[in-house]
Amino acid sequence: MRADMFKVVVERPRWGAGHAPSPKLKRTPDPNIQYIGLKRHAYIAAPYSKSLNENLAPLVRFLRSRRGRPWDSVFSEICATLDTGSTIKMHVRSHIEDYVLTRISVGRRGEWMHEGEVLGREDRWRRRRAFFVDPRDGILKDIKGLAQCLPAANCGGKGGAL
Secondary structure (H helix, E strand, O other): OOOOHHHHHHOOOOEOOOOOOOHHHOOOOOOOOOOOOHHHHHHHHOOOOOEOOOOOHHHHHHHHHOOOOEHHHHHHHHHHHOOOOOHHHHHHHHOHHHHEEOOEEEOOOOOEEEOOEEOOOOOHHHOOOOEEEOOOOOEEEEHHHHHHHOOHHHOOOOOOOO
16 A cells, blocks of 8 residues: 555545635625625525545555455555554545445344345445455455355345344
8 A cells, every 4th residue: 555545545625615705795695684604605605515525546446456355454554554643544544434345244144234234235335335345254355246245145035133
């Protein structure tokens, strides 16, 4: 992993910075308003607000290059570069779970579960994740192969937290 991965991922200008006109102009739809707060002005004048702009493509490319390797070694490589001493590095580490489905557990009936939900049903576990960690061998794999890896217990309607 690149030593400057946290800079590559986070350092990008915010978007939405210049969309609300100056509040000193007081251009409001109602001419009788004498005072308007800054938050209300921004809400009325801007079609959308400021937001952070993160370039997470380098992190995804790194994860893609490590497919087929044990997740423990991939994650330890990430932790070696992105230590917990910096808020920015911790923020980048928090995005790992947005792309990797980790903590897959095996339920009582042999079904694979994530956060109490049985995998295989179209639910929130599929957000934008591109990879998963196979609970049988701990290997990082593409999410496209998850359906083929799921045991027969995941195809039934039972399973999950009771």
